[in-house]
Amino acid sequence: MENRESFTGLHNVSKHILFLQESAEATMLTLKTLSGHHQQLLADVPDGDRHATELAQGMLTHVETQFQSISLRLKGLEKRMDNIIALSFHLVTQDGNRIMQADSSSMATIALVTLVFLPVSTVSTIFGNQFFNFDPVTIRISQSFWIFWVVSILLTLLVLLVWRVFTKGLPPGWYDAFNMKRGRWSR
Numbered sequence: 001m002e003n004r005e006s007f008t009g010l011h012n013v014s015k016h017i018l019f020l021q022e023s024a025e026a027t028m029l030t031l032k033t034l035s036g037h038h039q040q041l042l043a044d045v046p047d048g049d050r051h052a053t054e055l056a057q058g059m060l061t062h063v064e065t066q067f068q069s070i071s072l073r074l075k076g077l078e079k080r081m082d083n084i085i086a087l088s089f090h091l092v093t094q095d096g097n098r099i100m101q102a103d104s105s106s107m108a109t110i111a112l113v114t115l116v117f118l119p120v121s122t123v124s125t126i127f128g129n130q131f132f133n134f135d136p137v138t139i140r141i142s143q144s145f146w147i148f149w150v151v152s153i154l155l156t157l158l159v160l161l162v163w164r165v166f167t168k169g170l171p172p173g174w175y176d177a178f179n180m181k182r183g184r185w186s187r
Contacts, residue, residue, distance in 0.1 A: 007088065014081045017074055024071040031064040115163050119155035123148060 038057055045053045127148055 007085075010081065010085050010088065014078070014085065017078050017081060021071065021074045021078065024067050024074060028064060028067045028071065031060060031067060035060045035064060112163075115159050116156055119159050120152045123152045123155060127151075 035057065038053075038060060042050070042053050042057060
């Protein structure tokens with residue numbers, strides 16, 4: 001909520017800067033028109049009254065220069081505000097990316113744990129009843145129970161290898177070794 005208020009404040013400041021720029025430009029246009037009209041009138045003023053009119057013309061030029069300076073400052077301020085807004089947006093985007101990356105890491109961990117236990121679950125579902133003998137008095141484990149672990153471990157390693165190759169590709173050097181062996185097989 002605090003971030004939203006900060007962005008709202010930044011956009012409000014940016015909006016006010018645009019309003020002030022428009023006002024400064026309108027004032028400069030008015031001053032230019034007024035100064036131009038005053039220049040035309042200055043030609044018709046007699047020499048004795050010219051001093052006051054020239055002072056007024058100088059004051060109009062001075063005020064116009066001040067508004068040009070204000071307009072330049074407002075343009076610089078607008079660029080700074082644009083940079084601040086862009087930086088804020090990028091920082092929020094980076095935070096969102098970090099959260100997504102942590103979430104992605106959690107999902108990868110869950111997927112890996114599933115890949116480890118899925119083959120064991122499958123093998124135990126298929127062969128589970130044949131490894132145990134349930135008598136009313138005792139529970140006995142078959143002597144070939146070791147087959148369950150061998151098949152489960154090999155299947156788990158195979159699944160993990162396929163997952164590794166699928167997600168990251170072959171480790172460095174394996175592809176060349178495979179091609180070299182394959183070349184020997186094809187001869």
